Amino acid sequence: MPEVIMPKMGDAMEEGTVLKWLKGEGDEISVGDPIAEIETDKVTLELEAEDAGTLSNLYASEGDAIPVGDAIAFVAGEGEEAPERGGEAEVEAEEGGEDEGQAATATATEEADSGEGEESSEDSGAPQANGRASDGNFRASPIVRRLARENELDLGKIEGSGPAGRIVERDVRAAMERGDAKAGADGGAEGKAEEAAAPQAAPKAAEAPAPTGAEGTEVQELSRMRKVIAQRMSQSKQEVPHFYATVEVEMDELMSLRKQLNTSLEDEGIKLSVNDFVMKACALGLGKFPNLNALWTSEGLELHEKVNMAMAVALDDGLITPVIKDAGGATLSTISAGAKDLAGRARSGDLKPDEYQGGTFTVSNMGMFGVESFTAIINQPQAAIVAVSAIVKRPSFDEEGNVVPKSLMKLTLSADHRMANGAEGALYMAEVKRLLESPMLLVV
Amino acid sequence: MAENGKANAETKTYREALREGMVHEMENDESVVLMGEDIGVYGGTHLITDGLYDQYGPKRVMDTPISEGGFTGAAIGMAMLGMRPVVEMMTWNFSFLASDQIIQNAAKVRYFSGGQVKVPLVIRGPNGGGVQLSAQHTHSLENMYGHFPGLKVVSPVTPNDAKGMMITAIRDDNPVIFLEAGALYGTKGEVGEGDNAVEFGKARIAREGTDVTLIAYGRQVNLCLRAADALEEDGVKAEVIDLRSIRPFDEDALVESVKKTHRAVAVQEQWRWFGVASEVAAIIQDRAFDYLDAPVIRVSGAEVPAPYARNLEIEAFPSEKQVANAARRVMYMEEK
Numbered sequence: 001m002p003e004v005i006m007p008k009m010g011d012a013m014e015e016g017t018v019l020k021w022l023k024g025e026g027d028e029i030s031v032g033d034p035i036a037e038i039e040t041d042k043v044t045l046e047l048e049a050e051d052a053g054t055l056s057n058l059y060a061s062e063g064d065a066i067p068v069g070d071a072i073a074f075v076a077g078e079g080e081e082a083p084e085r086g087g088e089a090e091v092e093a094e095e096g097g098e099d100e101g102q103a104a105t106a107t108a109t110e111e112a113d114s115g116e117g118e119e120s121s122e123d124s125g126a127p128q129a130n131g132r133a134s135d136g137n138f139r140a141s142p143i144v145r146r147l148a149r150e151n152e153l154d155l156g157k158i159e160g161s162g163p164a165g166r167i168v169e170r171d172v173r174a175a176m177e178r179g180d181a182k183a184g185a186d187g188g189a190e191g192k193a194e195e196a197a198a199p200q201a202a203p204k205a206a207e208a209p210a211p212t213g214a215e216g217t218e219v220q221e222l223s224r225m226r227k228v229i230a231q232r233m234s235q236s237k238q239e240v241p242h243f244y245a246t247v248e249v250e251m252d253e254l255m256s257l258r259k260q261l262n263t264s265l266e267d268e269g270i271k272l273s274v275n276d277f278v279m280k281a282c283a284l285g286l287g288k289f290p291n292l293n294a295l296w297t298s299e300g301l302e303l304h305e306k307v308n309m310a311m312a313v314a315l316d317d318g319l320i321t322p323v324i325k326d327a328g329g330a331t332l333s334t335i336s337a338g339a340k341d342l343a344g345r346a347r348s349g350d351l352k353p354d355e356y357q358g359g360t361f362t363v364s365n366m367g368m369f370g371v372e373s374f375t376a377i378i379n380q381p382q383a384a385i386v387a388v389s390a391i392v393k394r395p396s397f398d399e400e401g402n403v404v405p406k407s408l409m410k411l412t413l414s415a416d417h418r419m420a421n422g423a424e425g426a427l428y429m430a431e432v433k434r435l436l437e438s439p440m441l442l443v444v
Numbered sequence: 445m446a447e448n449g450k451a452n453a454e455t456k457t458y459r460e461a462l463r464e465g466m467v468h469e470m471e472n473d474e475s476v477v478l479m480g481e482d483i484g485v486y487g488g489t490h491l492i493t494d495g496l497y498d499q500y501g502p503k504r505v506m507d508t509p510i511s512e513g514g515f516t517g518a519a520i521g522m523a524m525l526g527m528r529p530v531v532e533m534m535t536w537n538f539s540f541l542a543s544d545q546i547i548q549n550a551a552k553v554r555y556f557s558g559g560q561v562k563v564p565l566v567i568r569g570p571n572g573g574g575v576q577l578s579a580q581h582t583h584s585l586e587n588m589y590g591h592f593p594g595l596k597v598v599s600p601v602t603p604n605d606a607k608g609m610m611i612t613a614i615r616d617d618n619p620v621i622f623l624e625a626g627a628l629y630g631t632k633g634e635v636g637e638g639d640n641a642v643e644f645g646k647a648r649i650a651r652e653g654t655d656v657t658l659i660a661y662g663r664q665v666n667l668c669l670r671a672a673d674a675l676e677e678d679g680v681k682a683e684v685i686d687l688r689s690i691r692p693f694d695e696d697a698l699v700e701s702v703k704k705t706h707r708a709v710a711v712q713e714q715w716r717w718f719g720v721a722s723e724v725a726a727i728i729q730d731r732a733f734d735y736l737d738a739p740v741i742r743v744s745g746a747e748v749p750a751p752y753a754r755n756l757e758i759e760a761f762p763s764e765k766q767v768a769n770a771a772r773r774v775m776y777m778e779e780k
Contacts, residue, residue: 143706146734162738162776169706169737170776 002051003071009040015067016040018060027055029075051075140167147172154183225318236380241417244375245425247433251391251407254439275365276336278388280442281435282363283307283327289428291420293360296381301419310359310379311339313346320346321379323359332442363388373410384415453634461603461635462492462624465610466530468639470500473528476614479506479519480532489534490570490629516542516567520550523565528614533569536623537581550619551594562617570626571599572662572713573750576757582750584714589621590690596644597690599623599662603633605688608642625663645692653683656771657701659724660711661687664762668711671767682771690720698724699731706737707774713761716744738774743767
């Protein structure tokens with residue numbers, strides 16, 4: 001019973017779009033007959049039949065984006081019938097758990113079958129298996145499962161408040177009131193592509209092993225903050241396709257300007273830090289790259305006019321990211337004063353919620369620890385974060401090829417590949433480098 | 445006559461209500477006779493039959509020897525031949541001596557005879573504990589007798605039901621195990637006048653609520669009502685179901701209630717293992733599974749022979765606090 005499979009026509013190809021069916025249901029086909037036009041992100045080509053028989057079922061409609069490896073049609077031999085496909089998906093889902101990815105793929109295909117894929121292609125969201133495919137993986141009371149079934153809710157989006165995280169009725173009622181647990185609400189074509197890629201990319205998180213209880217060990221329970229950090233960082237690393245771009249910035253000019261400014265501002269009690277300059281440069285640079293100053297939402301990218309700059313502040317047990325509002329429009333001295341005030345109060349635990357919420361971009365600085373290079377995890381739903389390393393004096397070549405000492409600092413961008421491409425990230429980092437290497441631009 | 449006689453309800457004790465039910469049927473039907481130890485001249489150990497000997501004489505109110513197997517067997521024979529005996533077990537604990545007669549004969553004769561011979565027999569007496577009678581005189585036998593097809597088992601808690609179910613029990617053509625709440629003989633309640641017969645197999649909603657269903661029978665119903673009051677202070681509206689009848693059993697009442705509340709607590713004075721509460725939990729998960737928001741919890745007596753000492757006896761039986769906390773647990777609330 002041969003199925004016609006979406007072929008992989010290039011290493012990067014994850015899905016293809018069925019542009020046009022060249023044969024219809026019921027048509028007799030021979031090996032080598034062109035049966036469909038397939039469009040990948042690079043080329044359009046004809047798909048040829050590998051089996052002879054009757055093209056009995058077209059699973060994909062024209063315009064549907066289908067993950068590589070999924071069936072798009074069925075070629076029946078004599079007296080043969082296409083297998084029941086929905087059933088298969090169900091069974092896979094029920095057999096449960098380990099093979100979640102596969103079930104998700106099957107479901108994605110099913111939804112694509114219904115022809116809704118294309119229309120909702122802008123609705124993209126965090127890839128998440130829907131309630132039906134992943135139902136078996138949640139602790140939930142019977143009525144919760146029934147409500148989820150009846151109202152097409154995705155239990156994966158509901159936090160359980162019962163014992164061991166059991167999702168109980170009140171959690172579902174609250175989610176229904178908020179309306180944020182609808183299955184497939186964020187599952188547009190893009191989301192589906194993620195789902196389709198998910199089998200390989202996102203195996204189910206393994207449960208942490210029990211403590212060994214060995215001599216010389218003690219078990220420290222996670223603090224509330226630690227738990228939040230653990231959850232958010234894991235989620236970001238698992239859900240967000242990070243890409244990284246590092247630039248090395250010559251800091252000599254900036255250092256001398258900083259020295260001048262700090263000398264003349266000393267009486268006013270202002271002392272600009274390197275980080276203040278970096279935040280200013282990052283904020284200014286974003287003017288040309290709006291999709292890096294954006295949030296990933298259920299309805300698409302939320303682009304922000306102003307840069308609300310979140311800065312990572314290390315605490316004894318964890319970290320927090322207070323926000324400097326409109327860092328692009330603020331002067332260096334305003335940024336400096338704001339950063340000092342926020343960092344101080346972050347350490348003493350006196351921040352108000354609106355002072356650490358609403359960030360659109362984050363800067364994380366480990367330069368003061370002498371770190372030469374590092375990469376940061378994106379602070380979801382933001383698009384990007386810049387990791388700031390130490391300024392290191394190193395021999396370098398000038399334009400004539402002479403070896404000269406230079407103060408160099410590495411900046412590494414981590415960006416969400418769903419929201420921006422590598423080229424944009426590279427151009428943005430080049431702009432930040434240009435601003436820092438011409439620091440007067442940050443003062444005017 | 446008004447329906448269930450409730451239109452003319454009067455406040456009476458559980459004891460008076462039982463007596464009134466028996467008298468109502470003795471007046472209507474000469475074949476109704478009472479039998480038991482000390483029920484005649486002495487008026488009954490618990491004074492249930494007080495005065496009836498004088499009223500009806502020794503042919504209808506019979507003092508028996510201290511021989512439960514003997515007089516129960518005699519009553520079965522009388523019932524087979526058309527009488528309607530009402531036998532008192534001084535306490536249900538003594539029925540162990542008569543259990544061969546009850547289980548092997550009363551429950552089986554109609555079946556063995558292909559329906560030709562009926563056994564219209566009522567065996568009644570105080571069941572359960574709460575009055576410091578210690579281990580050998582404190583048993584709750586509803587699950588034991590409820591186990592046997594051929595018997596009907598009822599356990600009223602209100603005086604009105606005590607009378608109404610006694611009338612129904614005497615009229616029934618099958619042996620009825622009538623389990624009285626011995627600790628409640630002196631409690632008062634409105635009792636319908638005249639014929640207030642209460643149908644078997646119909647539970648009573650003792651209190652309406654929307655958030656959690658507390659299910660009990662016999663004296664634990666009152667416990668549940670008090671727990672419901674306590675829960676109301678937390679804003680929880682508990683529904684209390686009085687099963688009244690263990691066999692036949694009103695499954696629909698449980699299922700309907702749980703479909704509304706999504707949570708259930710089953711309460712029984714008897715030991716947890718193999719008890720009525722387990723049956724309640726099983727029925728609910730079987731028929732209302734998709735409506736449950738939490739496992740059904742059982743609140744039962746401690747797994748020890750009933751203690752004599754008052755403080756220990758209180759500890760050994762379900763408390764209002766245990767019931768309220770079980771309800772909080774199925775509500776996913778903090779226990780108190």
